[in-house]
Amino acid sequence: MIAILDYGSGNLRSAQRAFELASDEVIVTNDVKKCLEADGLVIPGVGAFAACMDQLVSAGGKEIIAARVAKSKPIFGICVGMQILFENSYEKQESTGLGLLEGEVSEILAPILPHMGWNTINVAQGSKLFAGVSEEHFYFVHSYAAKNPVFGAINSTCNYGEDFLAAVEIDFIVATQFHPEKSGAAGAKLISNWVGSL
Amino acid sequence: MTLAKRVIPCLDVAGGRVVKGVNFKDLVDAGDPVELAKKYGLEGADELTFLDISASIEERATTLEIVRRTAEQVFIPLTVGGGIRSAENVNELLRAGADKISINTAAIARPDLINEISDRFGNQVLVLSVDARRADTKSGFEVTTHGGRQSSGLDTLAWIEEGIRRGAGEILLNSMDADGTKSGFDIEMLKAVREISSVPVIASGGAGKISDFALAIEAGADAVLAASVFHFGNFTIKDVKKDLEKCGFSIRA
Known part of the structure; x- marks a missing residue:
């Protein structure tokens, strides 16, 4: 079972349906017990960092x-x-995150923001997440990003004005700056790669 | 690694159906929005836009249901515009499955609406739709309302700058002079807007030939939007993307 953490953040319906393509049971919840039982927990998020x-x-x-x-x-x-x-x-002011990954998030240096649309990824060697979709486009919409590689992780990058982290895979943590649930067939494959790894 | 130029079909919806016509007149039923959205998704649409042109509250209620059904079946970004008056309207649409919303007349009537939406949901959800035409204003372009029939008294460039300052994350620039003419996008206006816009610009209005799209991108558009040329089957989204690629622009195949 996959749980999508519901904390009032944006469009969860698409996320639920997209994960349902890969998993029999996907629930949107903030119930502690269910979130702990789930094989995988998806943490969505849109809007400003501090508000999230x-x-x-x-x-x-x-x-x-x-x-x-x-x-x-x-x-x-x-x-x-x-x-x-x-x-x-x-973003706007300094805000503290969960600190599970080393590093900070800052504004992308590019003349036109948000970075909005479909971009390709420089996929790191050993990535399981991008198996079969390393050449594909994924949908991004953001103005801020983490830029330094996370030590010990598989760091895949994107370039828009400058390089930043598009995806991180380390131990039991996976994270993408783009929206796999909005990235068509490529996104569906990436999601199924993750679900298959659980 | 280059950000792909986007091709976006726009569907006018009312009462739960897609309608098509010329300048909102002689509307004919053009099918189920979800089926059309799926078809466009398969043809390579980079995003979808629904413009709700419902005339009544009853019809409008069906739009949420369309958004829900579309978001369940089409996994590309969905923008919904038309009739949005408050941050709460936006919340409903986002919860139903929209990724972005566009506002137009309501923002002109009450510019604070831009701040209210952007502060609550972030500027990435907010597309400021601007119906502009040539006129005797400071920049030579003015903002219109009521489908281009009335002047708002606002200068287009000044309004776009204000909109971005207030929190618009993207500009949908509709040329009311070019709209419906099929004589190409208003290139001069696009260039003027590109110069002052720090957010992505979507060109709309006037697409008639495949080659029109590359000209809009060359003028600085980050995305191109069209309705009738796709609905009436003049050519497909794939055809447009092929031409953009031939002209040296990055696209998502």
């Missing part, structure tokens, strides 16, 4: 994620759901 963190805390998501991490149970952060896994962000 506030909503996550209000919905009890911080404790849920900490409990899964304590048991090394898989999590998958998407977009701002990836960003909040890092230590901090400099």
